[in-house]
Amino acid sequence: EPEVTQTPSHQVTQMGQEVILRCVPISNHLYFYWYRQILGQKVEFLVSFYNNEISEKSEIFDDQFSVERPDGSNFTLKIRSTKLEDSAMYFCASGLQGGNQPQHFGDGTRLSIL
Amino acid sequence: DQQVKQNSPSLSVQEGRISILNCDYTNSMFDYFLWYKKYPAEGPTFLISISSIKDKNEDGRFTVFLNKSAKHLSLHIVPSQPGDSAVYFCAARIQDSNYQLIWGAGTKLIIKP
Numbered sequence: 001e002p003e004v005t006q007t008p009s010h011q012v013t014q015m016g017q018e019v020i021l022r023c024v025p026i027s028n029h030l031y032f033y034w035y036r037q038i039l040g041q042k043v044e045f046l047v048s049f050y051n052n053e054i055s056e057k058s059e060i061f062d063d064q065f066s067v068e069r070p071d072g073s074n075f076t077l078k079i080r081s082t083k084l085e086d087s088a089m090y091f092c093a094s095g096l097q098g099g100n101q102p103q104h105f106g107d108g109t110r111l112s113i114l
Numbered sequence: 115d116q117q118v119k120q121n122s123p124s125l126s127v128q129e130g131r132i133s134i135l136n137c138d139y140t141n142s143m144f145d146y147f148l149w150y151k152k153y154p155a156e157g158p159t160f161l162i163s164i165s166s167i168k169d170k171n172e173d174g175r176f177t178v179f180l181n182k183s184a185k186h187l188s189l190h191i192v193p194s195q196p197g198d199s200a201v202y203f204c205a206a207r208i209q210d211s212n213y214q215l216i217w218g219a220g221t222k223l224i225i226k227p
Contacts, residue, residue: 004157031213043158043203045214056214091157098213100146100165105157 002026004106006092012112013082021077021109023092031095032075033103034067036060036088043091049075050098079111087113117141118206120218128226133191135221137204140185144216145209149178149189151200152220158203162189166209191223199225 005024013019025032034046047057049067057065066078075094079086089110093103119138127133135149145166150158164171164178164187171178177190191198204218 006157033213035215042219043205043215043217045216048213058214095213100163100207102148102160102163103213103215104160105150107155107157 004092004094004104006090006106006109008109009107010110010112012114015084015113016081019079019082019111021079021090021092021111023075023077023106024073025075025092025094026096026104027073029094029096029104031055031098031103032067032069033093033095034077035091035093035105037091037108038085038088046077046090048098055098082111082113084113087111117144118204118216118218120202120204120221122221123219124222124224126224126226127194129196130193133189133194133198133223133225135189135191135202135204135223137187137189137218138185139187139206141206141208141216142185143209144206146207147178147180147187148205148207148215149176150203150205151198152203153200161202194223194225196225196227199223 007022032049037043047061048055064080089108091108093105095103148163149161152158162176180187201220203220205215
């Protein structure tokens, strides 16, 4: 069964450094998402991406965050200047369509900011 | 933000019996609901969904019931199996406006042998 894959599984970064989290969505999917889960808290939406542009973003997704689909397969989340509070599990998801279609998730990247 | 609530942090069920996981919501603009299962160190895995125009959806051992008037949905697993032990998340989508999912806090289901 096709899967969403995320790399790396664990990223440790010094505060203030830039970090790029990578995702390969399911190949025929058109909608892409990033979510995060801070330890002990709920899963939170960050951003959705369709047709090479952001379709929606949450308040969390401020100017320090950006997403890109640099080629036909990868979908990346960049955090420009990381803060301690960015430490979380980051999940990438993709969907065949928007609307009433499920989103399929990768196994996540654990981001630890020191 | 308590738009989607899963009030039971954990639930223990005997193998072979029915597991019932509950979810309440407050936003009447939700029109699509999903259940995900999550094992440790893995991402959420989609289980089953239901549109707000339905009150029941069934897929094998999994059935989701939606009571719109009560703003309540439930996931039934029958019969429960050891591999069902996981954290179950309820998620909801707001009608038309966007595709983001609003998540509950999850319920840890433990299936006892």
